[in-house]
Amino acid sequence: MGRIVLDKVSKKFGDVEVIPPLDLTIEDGEFAVFVGPSGCGKSTLLRLIAGLEEVTSGDVIIDEEVATQVPPSKRGLAMVFQSYALYPHMSVRKNIAFPLRMAKVDAAEQERRIDAAAKALNLTDYLDRRPGQLSGGQRQRVAIGRAIVRDPSAFLFDEPLSNLDAALRVGMRLEISEMHERLQTTMIYVTHDQIEAMTMADKIVVLQAGVIEQVGSPLELYNTPCNRFVAGFIGSPTMNFLEGDEAAKLGAHSIGVRPEHVAISTTDGAWKATVGVAEHLGSDTFLYVHPTDGGEAMTVRVDGEFSARHGDTVYLTPKAEKIHRFDAVGLRIT
Amino acid sequence: MSTRTLPRLLQSPAVLLLLVWMLVPLGMTLYFSFIRYVLNSLRRPEWTKPSLSNWRGFGNYEFVMNSKDFWFAIQNSLFIVCSILFATVILGILIAILINKAFPGQGIVRVLLISPFFVMPAVNAVLWINMILDPVLGLNGLAVAGINDLIANLQNAPLVGGFFSLWPEFEPISFRATQTSAYAVIMMVTWQWTPFAVLIFMTSLQSEDQQQKEAAVLDGAGVWSQFRFLTLPHLGRPIAIVVMIQAIFHLSLYAEIEIVSRGNGNKNLPYLIGEFANNNIGAASATGIFAVILANIVAIFLLRMVGKTLME
Ligand SMILES: Nc1ncnc2c1ncn2[C@@H]1O[C@H](COP(=O)(O)OP(=O)(O)OP(=O)(O)O)[C@@H](O)[C@H]1O
Ligand SMILES: [Mg+2]
Numbered sequence: 176m177g178r179i180v181l182d183k184v185s186k187k188f189g190d191v192e193v194i195p196p197l198d199l200t201i202e203d204g205e206f207a208v209f210v211g212p213s214g215c216g217k218s219t220l221l222r223l224i225a226g227l228e229e230v231t232s233g234d235v236i237i238d239e240e241v242a243t244q245v246p247p248s249k250r251g252l253a254m255v256f257q258s259y260a261l262y263p264h265m266s267v268r269k270n271i272a273f274p275l276r277m278a279k280v281d282a283a284e285q286e287r288r289i290d291a292a293a294k295a296l297n298l299t300d301y302l303d304r305r306p307g308q309l310s311g312g313q314r315q316r317v318a319i320g321r322a323i324v325r326d327p328s329a330f331l332f333d334e335p336l337s338n339l340d341a342a343l344r345v346g347m348r349l350e351i352s353e354m355h356e357r358l359q360t361t362m363i364y365v366t367h368d369q370i371e372a373m374t375m376a377d378k379i380v381v382l383q384a385g386v387i388e389q390v391g392s393p394l395e396l397y398n399t400p401c402n403r404f405v406a407g408f409i410g411s412p413t414m415n416f417l418e419g420d421e422a423a424k425l426g427a428h429s430i431g432v433r434p435e436h437v438a439i440s441t442t443d444g445a446w447k448a449t450v451g452v453a454e455h456l457g458s459d460t461f462l463y464v465h466p467t468d469g470g471e472a473m474t475v476r477v478d479g480e481f482s483a484r485h486g487d488t489v490y491l492t493p494k495a496e497k498i499h500r501f502d503a504v505g506l507r508i509t
Numbered sequence: 510m511s512t513r514t515l516p517r518l519l520q521s522p523a524v525l526l527l528l529v530w531m532l533v534p535l536g537m538t539l540y541f542s543f544i545r546y547v548l549n550s551l552r553r554p555e556w557t558k559p560s561l562s563n564w565r566g567f568g569n570y571e572f573v574m575n576s577k578d579f580w581f582a583i584q585n586s587l588f589i590v591c592s593i594l595f596a597t598v599i600l601g602i603l604i605a606i607l608i609n610k611a612f613p614g615q616g617i618v619r620v621l622l623i624s625p626f627f628v629m630p631a632v633n634a635v636l637w638i639n640m641i642l643d644p645v646l647g648l649n650g651l652a653v654a655g656i657n658d659l660i661a662n663l664q665n666a667p668l669v670g671g672f673f674s675l676w677p678e679f680e681p682i683s684f685r686a687t688q689t690s691a692y693a694v695i696m697m698v699t700w701q702w703t704p705f706a707v708l709i710f711m712t713s714l715q716s717e718d719q720q721q722k723e724a725a726v727l728d729g730a731g732v733w734s735q736f737r738f739l740t741l742p743h744l745g746r747p748i749a750i751v752v753m754i755q756a757i758f759h760l761s762l763y764a765e766i767e768i769v770s771r772g773n774g775n776k777n778l779p780y781l782i783g784e785f786a787n788n789n790i791g792a793a794s795a796t797g798i799f800a801v802i803l804a805n806i807v808a809i810f811l812l813r814m815v816g817k818t819l820m821e
Contacts, residue, residue, distance in 0.1 A: 227723050248729040260724035264742035273738070277729035321728070
């Protein structure tokens, strides 16, 4: 079990309110991802759930029980830190055994659980090494191993992959997703990486300045962002926004269209533009174009085959049904 | 000229200087320890000049080992050094942890804590033995007198008087006595050197990883487990440094021993060397060589022990 409910939770550091009162429910077995710009309070929120920070007001409810006053070790949650936070003086085996040892689990049972975790995480050959003798990916796996052996009711991850290189990150991402499929345990995962959020989450929570902007499945957020912030934050490259006449024509204060929802042609289309920089990724090319009427620069995603050079003139046509409309305060118009 | 030669050439004066610096005194000590060499002898005036013709072999060593204070001095040296190490390391860790947390007036408290370290050893010894440990005029004497007065007054009190009249009159401890002078030295040196330990441990505590602690909290570790499994291993190296440096310093304590009791009941090897050196340089040199050997044994032994117990 691991249903976590935040009931009007708020947090102040001194006089600074980092998180205004906030409600959130994470269902048992769900993979929830917190995303948001740096400093928006993702880590703070996670630490409030873990009990490493005290809430200023409101309640954290874990499995229908108010856990606000429960000490971190009694909440049954396991956390994986960005810096791994392994114990440097202990071998991998002792690191993984530490929570069991603290819980006074008997030796045979400890052995069994460590072996199971080591096997699942491919750590069997490294059990007698010190953390300092492991690569970043292996250290991350040890940190996860230390979390798994406790059999927690939920896992909390704070940007666990941000110290790894790109290839390893993809690998670990898959491993964590697979682990979630296997264990079916609640996971809360903090990241500022779009792709991690989109690929791993059952539910994404978009935060800005401590406020939840939107909660939903990855596709919900992608297809129907409820405001301009979410629209701009989810999706890569980010959505193009247009204001003024173009927006007014559609009865909105501003409109947004994703780079992949703009058709491009060299002969005719709705908007005329000149090509600035072209980024060739192989399968796709991102064109940064400048409308000839002097509007904001836009990004367009075109097929890798499309050839365009700096200074070429192109014509853009947004797909009408994929245009998002926003009002003056940035809320979505449906 | 190969690329190596020039650097070697440039280093050589420093290396030579260091070699001379270390080897000459050691060589001379060794030389003196194998010959008969005294400062004054009416009977054998030829012994007052160091010369190979006065060769005595291991005679000086035998003489020293058979002298009545030698084994006592070794034992006492070890006792004093180990007690000081034990006390400074434990006090150092406790105080360092205590003042590592932020509190108002932290800066001043830290400076005050460090200040004993800046007192000269001889001054430290004089202050302690006269102002604190003196059985009449020192804090020791005054405190015991105060307690005795209090008890005397309470004996006249109604109700509890009967109980207190069973109490004896307390005697202040004389720290210049044969049995206690070593404790006096241990106390004053501990007071002086605890700041050194605090300083080193405090620096180390500040570099401790806070996320490890948080991870340990989530893993269910209490305050004691965090200390035992995280802080103490983290302090392993600083403890080794404190132990090493202090062991070497305290094996050569002299001023305190001289001032407390002039070696009465409390000699260590340097003090013994000093006594021999009043006349018998050969015996003093042999004792010096014993001191070098002892220092090496102690250093190696302590390093091993600290390394083993803390690094698991
Ligand atoms: N202990 C603290 N004392 C005071 N302010 C804090 C403290 N911890 C965090 N903050 C502030 O709270 C805000 C949110 O911090 P938090 O670490 O939760 O951000 P984040 O979303 O995790 O950012 P990042 O993506 O950079 O990790 C920041 O403005 C930060 O300065
Ligand atoms: Mg963070």
